Each structure stands twice: as structure tokens, then as C-alpha cells.
Amino acid sequence: MLALRLTEFAGPDALRLEEVDEPRAAGRVVVELDAAGVTYPDLLQSQGLYQVKRELPCVLGTEGAGTVREGPGFTPGQRVAVLASEGAWQQVVVADDDKVLPLPDNVPLTTAAALPVNYLTGHFALRRRAKVEPGETVLVHGAAGGVGVAALNLCRAWGLRAIAVVSDDRKAKVATAAGADHVVLVDGWLDAVREYTGRRGVDVVLDPVGGDRFTDSLRSLGPEGRVVVLGFTGGGIPTVKVNRLLLNNTSVLGAGWGEIVRQEPGYLRRQWDELYPLLADGRLQVTEPEARPLTEAGDALRALGERSVAGKIVLSLR
Known part of the structure; x- marks a missing residue:
């Protein structure tokens, strides 16, 4: 072969x-x-x-x-x-x-x-780590990448409002087609998100990028909001000043899907059992x-x- x-x-x-x-x-x-x-x-x-x-x-x-x-x-x-x-x-x-x-x-x-990799990662990040609830708003960085597109598809399937952050108009079209309710460009994204949410902020941020936008991700959160760290494709590994977490009772969560799969036999199959019917009836449009x-x-x-x-x-x- x-x-x-x-x-x-x-x-x-x-x-x-x-x-x-x-x-x-x-x-x-x-x-x-x-x-x-x-x-x-x-x-x-x-x-x-x-x-x-x-x-x-x-x-x-x-x-x-x-x-x-x-x-x-x-x-x-x-x-x-x-x-x-x-x-x-x-x-x-x-x-x-x-x-x-x-x-x-x-x-x-x-x-x-x-x-498998991107959709099961997105499922793990949203369901198990962020514990998303109906009606919540999810902000997705790197929204035109593989994990970002998967997350947007999942938000659409679950009826979550999704905001996509992208770097150019071509990627904005990809994010919109994937299910984003609103798309903002990287330059000035925080102000745009605040305006869109009526200054309340978002409930969940999915961040596979890392780098210097991480602090603004914390600032974008509403009360009891959660930033879920998925990776560092932007190259930089940010640090967190934990006093920021006290102001709005916010959280920073890691989402190492591969590690959970290794640690917890049977979890992968349970994930697939939830995604399969969404795929079969068209609610999850890939x-x-x-x-x-x-x-x-x-x-x-x-x-x-x-x-x-x-x-x-x-x-x-x-």
C-alpha cells in the first residue's frame, strides 16, 4: 500500500x-x-x-x-x-x-x-468543559480554522448564538457559512463584540489561538463567563492575572481532548453516540x-x- x-x-x-x-x-x-x-x-x-x-x-x-x-x-x-x-x-x-x-x-x-479530531474536540470543549446552556453566546477565535468551523457547526446544531473572530473577509464568508450569527475582524474585535452584546459580554470564548489577544478574551466575558483554551496556533502562550477572574466570577479552562480520551475509556464512544443522531438527521451540518x-x-x-x-x-x- x-x-x-x-x-x-x-x-x-x-x-x-x-x-x-x-x-x-x-x-x-x-x-x-x-x-x-x-x-x-x-x-x-x-x-x-x-x-x-x-x-x-x-x-x-x-x-x-x-x-x-x-x-x-x-x-x-x-x-x-x-x-x-x-x-x-x-x-x-x-x-x-x-x-x-x-x-x-x-x-x-x-x-x-x-x-473526528475537530468535532470531538469542539464537543468536549463546549459540552464538558464550558458546560454550555441553551441561549448562551459563544465567541470563537480562529473561527475559519478546522476547530473553529467545527465549533460553529456545533453551535448551530445546538441553538447557541455564535460570534466568529476572523482575520479577513474571505475567512468571514467561511465562518458565516459554518453557522456564525455575527462575524468580526481581528482588528478591533473586542469593541465590536461589546457593541454586539450590548456591553454584557459573552458566556464562552473558545480560543485555539492564544497569543496577545488572550487578555481581551477575558475582558470580553460576561458574568460567570468561561474562556476555554484549545491551543496556541498564534505562537504565544499567554499568562493569566488571576485577579481578573474575581471581577466577574470568570474562569479559564483547559480543553485537552486527547488526554481525556487516553484517561477515560469509553468517553469517545459516548461523544459519538451524541453526535451521530445530529449527523443523521441533518441538525449537524458539516x-x-x-x-x-x-x-x-x-x-x-x-x-x-x-x-x-x-x-x-x-x-x-x-
Whole structure:
């Protein structure tokens, strides 16, 4: 089979397309992938900067979608999304059955390849960490990125009011299509949000960006508001002056979805059990990803690093 492997921690230039042996099943589920997702952690892994450093050579990618060849609990030919711990940028993967997620018939495989990481992260951040309630307002930074678009789609499915913060008009269109009720540009975003909310502020801020806008995220909160930290794609890791949290009884929460999945067996399946009916009946409308050939994976990673991507990129494997 074909696999795209990282040969050294030198970034996208170190990716090599190679013929390799198919992985062994050993009682696990074998999935023939049609497409695989591209995420920001893939870029960090390619540079050796991710918190978990893989042994080289290795296959990047953590998510994909395709059809089951064989495996306990699944029917051959069944359409699934999958979380592949040994890498998804290859044509065949094996996974434990709890990491293989059945798909409704109305979700195309290319679309499904964009689902697991970002949508389950968004679900975890909003439901479990922020504990969103009906009628609340959620502000999303990096709203045209993969996690941001997923969060906007989820807010729309759950009837939450969503404000998107983006860097340009092209990304504003992506955020609007994904479900944002209101879109503001990065320059002057805090004043725009205050005006839009009648100076009350927002209930939840989802922040995958970090950097120097974090303090203003705290200032944007209404009473008992919560900032949920998802990452630092902006490059800077901010600090919190905790006296700010006293003024409006606000909170700063971390959302490390991958760590919870490792710590709590069964949580991933419970998440999917909640999302599946939303997908099946169309309440959760997933924004279509941009599909690129596997040979353009390096370019996709570079685009993520330059923050020029709007929406989600997936790699076609067939």
C-alpha cells in the first residue's frame, strides 16, 4: 500500500511517499481509507515540536474515513470514521474497535475524514468543559480554522448564538457559512463584540489561538463567563492575572481532548453516540473540507503554518 512517511523532524520537506507493507490486524479493525484529515498537530509532529514525539520513520495523521475490511463488531464494507494512532496518511489502517466510528449514510467519506479530531474536540470543549446552556453566546477565535468551523457547526446544531473572530473577509464568508450569527475582524474585535452584546459580554470564548489577544478574551466575558483554551496556533502562550477572574466570577479552562480520551475509556464512544443522531438527521451540518491529493500533504502543512487555510483540508488516498 501507499503511505506518506516522515523521515526526519524537518517539517513538511521530510515527507516521503513510499510503498510499505499493510499493517497487521491482530484482532483489531482493518479499515481501507478513502481520505485522511490534516490537523495542526500534524505540523508540530513533522517539526518534532509536539508533546508526543514519534519514532521515525512514522506516518502522520490521526483521523480518516473509509470502509471496514474486517474486524470485531463491524461488517465488511461498513462506512466508518477512524482515529488511527499509528498514522492515517496511508491507504490501510488498523484500530481498536472503540476508535472506529460508524457513519450515517448521508455523510460522504471525504466529509467524514474531517470529523473526528475537530468535532470531538469542539464537543468536549463546549459540552464538558464550558458546560454550555441553551441561549448562551459563544465567541470563537480562529473561527475559519478546522476547530473553529467545527465549533460553529456545533453551535448551530445546538441553538447557541455564535460570534466568529476572523482575520479577513474571505475567512468571514467561511465562518458565516459554518453557522456564525455575527462575524468580526481581528482588528478591533473586542469593541465590536461589546457593541454586539450590548456591553454584557459573552458566556464562552473558545480560543485555539492564544497569543496577545488572550487578555481581551477575558475582558470580553460576561458574568460567570468561561474562556476555554484549545491551543496556541498564534505562537504565544499567554499568562493569566488571576485577579481578573474575581471581577466577574470568570474562569479559564483547559480543553485537552486527547488526554481525556487516553484517561477515560469509553468517553469517545459516548461523544459519538451524541453526535451521530445530529449527523443523521441533518441538525449537524458539516462544512465540506477541501480535498487534496496525498502528494500535496506538505503544501497543506505549510498552509496551516502560515494560517492561510480556511476550513479543513483532507487528503485523498484513492
